[in-house]
Amino acid sequence: GAVVSQHPSRVICKSGTSVKIECRSLDFQATTMFWYRQFPKQSLMLMATSNEGSKATYEQGVEKDKFLINHASLTLSTLTVTSAHPEDSSFYICSARGAADEKLFFGSGTQLSVL
Amino acid sequence: AQTVTQSQPEMSVQEAETVTLSCTYDTSESDYYLFWYKQPPSRQMILVIRQEAYKQQNATENRFSVNFQKAAKSFSLKISDSQLGDAAMYFCAYLVEYGNKLVFGAGTILRVKS
Numbered sequence: 001g002a003v004v005s006q007h008p009s010r011v012i013c014k015s016g017t018s019v020k021i022e023c024r025s026l027d028f029q030a031t032t033m034f035w036y037r038q039f040p041k042q043s044l045m046l047m048a049t050s051n052e053g054s055k056a057t058y059e060q061g062v063e064k065d066k067f068l069i070n071h072a073s074l075t076l077s078t079l080t081v082t083s084a085h086p087e088d089s090s091f092y093i094c095s096a097r098g099a100a101d102e103k104l105f106f107g108s109g110t111q112l113s114v115l
Numbered sequence: 116a117q118t119v120t121q122s123q124p125e126m127s128v129q130e131a132e133t134v135t136l137s138c139t140y141d142t143s144e145s146d147y148y149l150f151w152y153k154q155p156p157s158r159q160m161i162l163v164i165r166q167e168a169y170k171q172q173n174a175t176e177n178r179f180s181v182n183f184q185k186a187a188k189s190f191s192l193k194i195s196d197s198q199l200g201d202a203a204m205y206f207c208a209y210l211v212e213y214g215n216k217l218v219f220g221a222g223t224i225l226r227v228k229s
Contacts, residue, residue: 108157
């Protein structure tokens, strides 16, 4: 099956710093990528949807300037958490979808801990 | 707006027994997809099974099968011959055809007892 690689798997940073998370589709072209946030024992909350070459569409309540998403190519999307604070600590998961395909493939997630 | 409801926060099953996880959804669309995802402690999302709404036949994948009732908007997952490795959080999800947004239910924690 299709593979989505997400890095890093775990990151610890100081409050006020920025953190970049990468999501790559390894064997298919991802026309659309999604970023989710998940708190412990809760469901996945969609943060934003990005299409290659265009601006991301953010869900209501998600700060665009806080969570910068770039989808510069058909195989790479990045999520940058800017000026991270402890409340941003969470598990972030990306998923990717190819053209004309209803299947979504998920990355392995990134645990962000902000001290 | 589409919603997905999983009314069972936790379920337990004895090894080798059968368990059914419930899922209902609300939509005004006629063409859509339904999924069950498994999230083990590693937190990797794993696709268990999917169902196209236009298909009347229930999807089956080895020990996993669904009971899809389109009129009732119900999509339950049956796990037969439960194994210890089945223990995980299970999410029901909905995707409208040609849509982009995968809507998840709140999840059901499945515990398997040996």
